Amino acid sequence: MLRKFRALFFLVPAMVALAQQPSPPPSPSPAKPKPPPIPEQKTTVSSVHVDGPYIALTFDDGPSEKLTPRLLDLLGQHHIHATFFVIGENVAQHPEILQRAAREGHEIGNHSWSHPNLAKMSDDAVRSQIKRTEEAITGAIGSRPVLLRPPYGSITPRQKHLIHDDLGYEIILWDVDPLDWKEPGPNIVSSRILKETRPGSIVLSHDIHAQTIQAMPATLTELEAKGFKFVTVSELLKLQTPVPPPTPKPVNTTTAAPSPVVAPSPNG
Numbered sequence: 001m002l003r004k005f006r007a008l009f010f011l012v013p014a015m016v017a018l019a020q021q022p023s024p025p026p027s028p029s030p031a032k033p034k035p036p037p038i039p040e041q042k043t044t045v046s047s048v049h050v051d052g053p054y055i056a057l058t059f060d061d062g063p064s065e066k067l068t069p070r071l072l073d074l075l076g077q078h079h080i081h082a083t084f085f086v087i088g089e090n091v092a093q094h095p096e097i098l099q100r101a102a103r104e105g106h107e108i109g110n111h112s113w114s115h116p117n118l119a120k121m122s123d124d125a126v127r128s129q130i131k132r133t134e135e136a137i138t139g140a141i142g143s144r145p146v147l148l149r150p151p152y153g154s155i156t157p158r159q160k161h162l163i164h165d166d167l168g169y170e171i172i173l174w175d176v177d178p179l180d181w182k183e184p185g186p187n188i189v190s191s192r193i194l195k196e197t198r199p200g201s202i203v204l205s206h207d208i209h210a211q212t213i214q215a216m217p218a219t220l221t222e223l224e225a226k227g228f229k230f231v232t233v234s235e236l237l238k239l240q241t242p243v244p245p246p247t248p249k250p251v252n253t254t255t256a257a258p259s260p261v262v263a264p265s266p267n268g
């Protein structure tokens, strides 16, 4: 007991002394001020909230000399318009396939010149990849693409600003990915797409893999049977509706007390 008191006797003044120590002077500002963080913009779209069974099929990495025309035949039979995110190098080799796709009502998006990982590149190199492809597409179909999908979906926040604000593109990702590039077999590609697709989905696949094309007849038929309607990505963006706020608790307006101060709604 006594020992405990003695300990307290020493401890308390020590604590008081500690508390009374003057706070350290503010540290001098560092030589290199940290740049303000770039605010994350909603400049990438993975899916869209829509009131209706609308989806967008997207096909990347073409055009492919053999497979893209087969896909265009199939889409034509189903009266489906899709979006093709094309590689500039391939456009330069097969502008006639792109012309056919555009003529038949499909949308053409920019997917870089040679499919590099943009996130590892300088701004100048990114700009060059995009502008070169833009010129190839515009030269082939006579209109400028307004959608861009970064290869691998890989992009830095600063590049998002560059591509969206400076180069004028909507950056389109996806919410349905059947991993068709791993060639798991047409049935797996098809079942993954059917399982994951919901209204407002953007479905990713590639028109450079034979299995993907083989998967499409059954996939399109099944999606149609589920009632989905197919639009291009730009059309899907126009169909976007606001996400409804969470259902508020019912309030009896006649007896409700004066409403308390409420934080302003972000939508206000």
Ligand SMILES: [Zn+2]
Pocket: 060, 061, 111, 115, 151, 152
């Ligand atoms: Zn790709």
